[in-house]
Amino acid sequence: MTDFSLLGDIDIDTGDRNSLLENLDHVPAMAHRNGKTVKHNTGVYFHSVPTDPFAQWCSLSYEEAENQGCYKIDLLNNHIYSGVRSESHLNHLMETTPMWNLLEHEEFVRELAHVNQHYELVRKLSPRSVLELAMVLAMIRPGKRHLVGKCEREGWKSIQPEVWEQDGTGYTFKKAHAVSLSMSIVVQMNLLVEQLTQVESVL
16 A cells, blocks of 8 residues: 655645545545444545455545555635636635725624634734734644733744744644645635625625
């Protein structure tokens, strides 16, 4: 079996994971929860794995499968992408500089994934780039919450690279993960503005 262990952990956001999986050969991952064997909520394998012939999912738990060299990919439903019409539309949304000042408005922030419960922090730190927004996401996590005051007093540069250090003091975000989530928020910000503009043009 191919050794996938060095490839890292991959999460893929999709507008409708069920529709996607209908067109792809895959085997759902399995997990042990509360003494029961259940299908993993998001994990799938796109290569050959030991399979339970009755349940039609992997016969090894995802931890056991990983130890055997199997490589799980997590496909996540993300409603952000339900409004994206095509790859070119997504690229446009990603490449457009968002209206960062909209993050000063609570009703707007409440519509955004990942930060909708953290308006006060977003308003306080006022991010103005993908990286700064990624650092906000990092500071939402308990392991880096103590950096909020330092960022306020001394600025964004003062908390780098500390904000990305995996020092075991609490749950933290890896930089690559935080930046990718930050970019998804940018997509949503631009999509919301685009949709609002379309509504106003009709009115």
